[in-house]
Amino acid sequence: MRAIVTGGAGFIGSHVAEALVARGDDVHVLDSLATGSREKVPAGAELHLGDIRLDARTLFDSVRPELCVHLAAQADVGTSVERPDYDAEVNVLGTVRVLDAARAHGTHVVFSSTGGAIYGECDGPAAEDAPRRPISPYGISKLAGEEYVAGWNRLFGTRYVSLRLANVYGPRQEASLEGGVVAIFLERLAAGEQTTIFGDGEQTRDFIYVGDVVAGVLAAAEHAGGVYNIGTGVETSINALHAACRRVTAIDREPEYAEARPGDIGRSVTDPSLAARELGWRAERPLEDGLRLTWKSLQEAVAG
Ligand SMILES: NC(=O)c1ccc[n+]([C@@H]2O[C@H](COP(=O)([O-])OP(=O)(O)OC[C@H]3O[C@@H](n4cnc5c(N)ncnc54)[C@H](O)[C@@H]3O)[C@@H](O)[C@H]2O)c1
Structure with a gap:
């Protein structure tokens, strides 16, 4: 075709x-x-x-x-x-x-x-x-x-x-573009940088x-x-996503919390x-499985 x-x-x-x-x-x-x-x-x-x-x-x-x-x-x-x-x-x-x-x-x-x-x-x-x-x-x-x-x-x-x-x-998502919260968490954890959750982290998304x-x-x-x-x-809270990212990367770094962003949706699921x-x-693909594949691809990209 x-x-x-x-x-x-x-x-x-x-x-x-x-x-x-x-x-x-x-x-x-x-x-x-x-x-x-x-x-x-x-x-x-x-x-x-x-x-x-x-x-x-x-x-x-x-x-x-x-x-x-x-x-x-x-x-x-x-x-x-x-x-x-x-x-x-x-x-x-x-x-x-x-x-x-x-x-x-x-x-x-x-x-x-x-x-x-x-x-x-x-x-x-x-x-x-x-x-x-x-x-x-x-x-x-x-x-x-x-x-x-x-x-x-x-x-x-x-x-x-x-x-x-x-x-x-998933692989190839840009952390620089808004919405790529998975890419942001994984890249920051990999770089040993602080991750930030806006609001209380109980807002949910459908990943x-x-x-x-x-x-x-x-x-x-x-x-x-x-x-x-x-x-x-499936609704996943940002707190649960962060915990899953820590499990998958085996980097156990607590997030910091910052003020909720105006207009941030509380529940989003289809x-x-x-x-x-x-x-x-x-x-x-279950979330942790997909996170594992994304993490693997990020590490391969870093390794060149
Ligand atoms: N990523 C998500 O979670 C998500 C969720 C819902 C819908 N979408 C939709 O999926 C599509 C792809 O999103 P993505 O996350 O891959 O984003 P992306 O920014 O990586 O991809 C968009 C692509 O469109 C190109 N582009 C932008 N303006 C253009 C123009 N005027 N002419 C030609 N090319 C142009 C960009 O260079 C880029 O390669 C978009 O339509 C987006 O609205 C994405």
């Missing part, structure tokens, strides 16, 4: 590109390297340096892909608060340009949306029809992207899929291993239309049962 992975030089995109190459696809990565890097693009995938806002159509015209996994985004909540116009340009206008280019070639699209930033504060595992209460420009722009995807399906009979990803972690996300993307690539949570349904029923997908 000919495939375009937008954002394939980023954390999740590089894993998706790797899986597509492994199954024998002809894989083209469109990435501006805004936050991604060349080194992340897997061998066997071709990197096209470009911006989804400007260059999607030209690349689609030359590759004529059957599949597009659209992961390129402004994916940082803090940046979206500081520069909501830039966030909207990339996540809304950029997505519209990708959808239009895809439609011109009959390309199936899998769009990466977000669970946490769209549901906001949760009372329990949020199903797809739970109230959507984004509390950042990032959540708003991703929700807008989803609405374009659903709208394209209604207007043009396309069968695109949106995946609401929970908190993804999903990147390999499980890739499996969800591949399942969605075979599926026609819809919105699906790609999460574990209900993955619809994806289990309709995509035949479920998260397989």
Whole structure:
């Protein structure tokens, strides 16, 4: 299959590109390297340096892909608060340009949306029809992207899929980007540095291993239309995550606590049962197992 992975030089995109190459696809990565890097693009995938806002159509015209996994985004909540116009340009206008280019070639699209930033504060595992209460420009722009995807399906009979990803972690995640709390804890522990928990640490998240996300993307690539949570349904507190990181690294360093950050969500967890029923997908990797793989890869990277 000919495939375009937008954002394939980023954390999740590089894993998706790797899986597509492994199954024998002809894989083209469109990435501006805004936050991604060349080194992340897997061998066997071709990197096209470009911006989804400007260059999607030209690349689609030359590759004529059957599949597009659209992961390129402004994916940082803090940046979206500081520069909501830039966030909207990339996540809304950029997505519209990708959808239009895809439609011109009959390309199936899998769009990466977000669970946490769209549901906001949760009372329990949020199903797809739970109230959507984004509390950042990032959540708003991703929700807008989803609405374009659903709208394209209604207007043009396309069968695109949106995946609401929970908190993804795994090898190649950047500690410098917000949200990468696993990468931050592991890198700091490795460097012998202090780790900080904001608030009392009892806030919860739904941590999903990147390999499980890739499996969800591949399942969605075979599926026609819809919105699906790609999460574990398991709530893990930041305190419990920190304790798990200490166990996995065997570095027993207590965290320090700092004032809660404004806007930090107390509970964030998604209900993955619809994806289990309709995509035949479920998260397989337990947290400590995924942390172990992430830690191993970090140590290999440090060792060179
Ligand atoms: N990491 C998570 O926990 C998480 C959770 C929910 C949803 N997502 C979504 O998954 C996708 C991938 O996230 P990630 O964590 O791998 O982030 P990332 O920042 O590592 O990847 C994003 C990639 O998009 C590229 N990019 C940014 N703007 C671009 C543009 N205008 N044109 C072309 N390329 C551009 C970046 O260079 C980068 O390689 C994003 O859409 C994000 O919103 C991520």
